[in-house]
Amino acid sequence: MSDTSTTPLEQDDRLHTVLGASGAMGHAVLDELAKKKVKTRAVTTRSKIEGHEVMHADLRDPAQAKKAIAGSKLVYLCVGLPYNHKVWEKDWPTIMENVINACVEEKARLIFLDNVYMYHTPFPKPFQEDAALNPSTKKGIVREKIAGMMIKAIQDGRLSGTIARSADFYGKRATNSMLYISFLERMLKGKDPYFMTTPDKLHTYAYVHDNARAMILLAENEDCCGQVWHLPVGEPITTTDLLEHFNKAIGNEFKIKAVPKLMELFLSLFVPAVKEVDEMLFQFENDYVMSWEKFRLRFPDFKVTPYNRAVAETVKYFEK
Numbered sequence: 001m002s003d004t005s006t007t008p009l010e011q012d013d014r015l016h017t018v019l020g021a022s023g024a025m026g027h028a029v030l031d032e033l034a035k036k037k038v039k040t041r042a043v044t045t046r047s048k049i050e051g052h053e054v055m056h057a058d059l060r061d062p063a064q065a066k067k068a069i070a071g072s073k074l075v076y077l078c079v080g081l082p083y084n085h086k087v088w089e090k091d092w093p094t095i096m097e098n099v100i101n102a103c104v105e106e107k108a109r110l111i112f113l114d115n116v117y118m119y120h121t122p123f124p125k126p127f128q129e130d131a132a133l134n135p136s137t138k139k140g141i142v143r144e145k146i147a148g149m150m151i152k153a154i155q156d157g158r159l160s161g162t163i164a165r166s167a168d169f170y171g172k173r174a175t176n177s178m179l180y181i182s183f184l185e186r187m188l189k190g191k192d193p194y195f196m197t198t199p200d201k202l203h204t205y206a207y208v209h210d211n212a213r214a215m216i217l218l219a220e221n222e223d224c225c226g227q228v229w230h231l232p233v234g235e236p237i238t239t240t241d242l243l244e245h246f247n248k249a250i251g252n253e254f255k256i257k258a259v260p261k262l263m264e265l266f267l268s269l270f271v272p273a274v275k276e277v278d279e280m281l282f283q284f285e286n287d288y289v290m291s292w293e294k295f296r297l298r299f300p301d302f303k304v305t306p307y308n309r310a311v312a313e314t315v316k317y318f319e320k
Helices: 024-035 062-069 085-106 138-155 180-187 208-220 239-250 261-270 272-278 293-298 307-319
Strands: 015-019 039-044 054-056 074-077 109-114 160-165 168-170 205-207 228-230
Touching: 015 024, 015 062, 024 039, 024 208, 062 085, 074 085, 074 208, 085 109, 085 138, 109 138, 109 208, 138 160, 160 208, 168 208, 180 239, 180 307, 205 208, 228 293, 239 307
Parallel strands: 015 039, 015 074, 039 054, 074 109, 109 160, 160 228, 168 205
Antiparallel strands: none
16 A cells, blocks of 8 residues: 555645644644645744744643634644653643544544553563553653543544654754753764663664654545554664764764763752653663554555664754
8 A cells, every 4th residue: 555545635725733833743744744735734832933824822721722723624733741740740631632622623633643651661572552551650651641532532433533653753853852962962062972871772763754754644544543553763773873873974983971870860859851851761771662564564655764864864953
């Protein structure tokens, strides 16, 4: 089966609304939709996005969520909240409820950019969409809850929707990526990158524009509705090997510096972000390989951007 549906997006006059449009993934979805010349609406809390109709809305408010989604037929939920479990616990269920209700009222299809925090450890290698759900982290518990809210709305026949789960992603504007924070960020300052855990375990990463292209495919093909899909990832790679691609793109020979556990514990007392990242480090302490075979079988023509090109594009963006 090819990547195109019976009604190509290029012939589509429906309104595509991107929630969380100023983030790395929301912006990537807008970029890919722009190539198809479809009608879009970018929804942010306050940012301006050149070349797109922008609406400012706080999705925690049901009236504002309803207004943001009014007239839409395809809605991409790409919201990124501050990386804090208390914020997630408070705001994510409210946002999901408001977005679901607005999509139901508009009869809009919802495509939710999810992550893989809710899967049970230890992970099969590779792990697929049917992997056991039993999160061991506070943020994972929130992700399981909000995905469950959407799945229930679909099963109850209220909502047309698709859950698109991404591995750790990197690329343009992805300043919260493990491959940017203290990694590329330091290299661009001429310093060796830090990595919070062992750099020799296999990991799967997603490139933001691969995610965006894949989400649009899932959106435009009705047979993909009502299901969970893993978005495409590159071949499993260690952080050490991935560093070679960054070094080539930058033109240097940086070496990874490990963060000693005692220093990490000390920093977590004073830097909230370090404490929040700490509970998720289990993903890097063992091989963490996500399968996207289900997507590959449905869209066999889909090509993942090679690491060398994706890393070069990422470096070029942040060098600016």
